[in-house]
Structure formats: structure tokens, C-alpha cells
Amino acid sequence: MTNGALPHHVQQYQGRLDTVTALLQQNADPAKADGMRAYMRNQFQFLGVPTPARRKLTRPAIKELQATESIDWDFVDACWQNQYREFQYVAVDYLAAVRERLKAGDLPRIKRFIKLKPW
Secondary structure (H helix, E strand, O other), rough: OOOOOHHHHHHHHHHHHHHHHHHHHHHHHHHHHHHHHHHHOOOOOOOOHHHHHHHHHHHHHHHHHOOOOOOOHHHHHHHOOOOEHHHHHHHHHHHOOOOOHHHHHHHHHHHHHHHHHHO
16 A cells, blocks of 8 residues: 555455445435335435436346455445445445355354334
8 A cells, every 4th residue: 555545455445435325325216215215214314316216227237246255344345334225235245246155154144234224
């Protein structure tokens, strides 16, 4: 790391996260967000991107993430910490796509996610 540059793996996940963020924000629908928030009993903030649209928009980023050798936990962590619920859904979609790579040792991390923002 020189000249204040971020490590390569951080640059990669940040780039993917920036792409996902831009896509979801560009397709936000405040009216749908209100309905989604009400459906979830006002427990979470939403951008208003329905599941079919979210999956279509994020499919290229998830495919890119799938192409890496290991699970990008930095990406998952960043999604989980985002205020908008769609980002947690993206993290779940990604983990579902790489489920064959999950190991028993990943369970404590997944349990932490569940406790942090439970359904």
C-alpha cells in the first residue's frame, strides 16, 4: 500500500459496492419504498427496488463476485451495514449464489449478520 492507496481487495469490493449502489439508487422508487417499509412494519429503510428488478440489476455484479476464488466477506459486510434493506438482500443473493463455498466455519459470521439485522 503506497501513497494512501487502498489494498487491491478493498478496491475490488468497493468498486462492486459502488456499482450496486449506483444501480439501486438510480432505480429507487419512493412510493414503493413506503409500501415495502410498511410491509416490514417500519423496521427497515428501503429504496423501493422490488426483488425481480433488484436481482436483474445486480446479476452482473454477483456473477463477477462468483468468479473469484473465495467469498468476498468485505462486500457482504458492507452490504449488511448499509441502511437500505435491498443491500442485505443483495448480500443474501450473493451468498446463495456461492453457497457451495460456505463452510461450517462461516456459521458464526452468518449468525452475526442474522443478529445484527434480523428478519
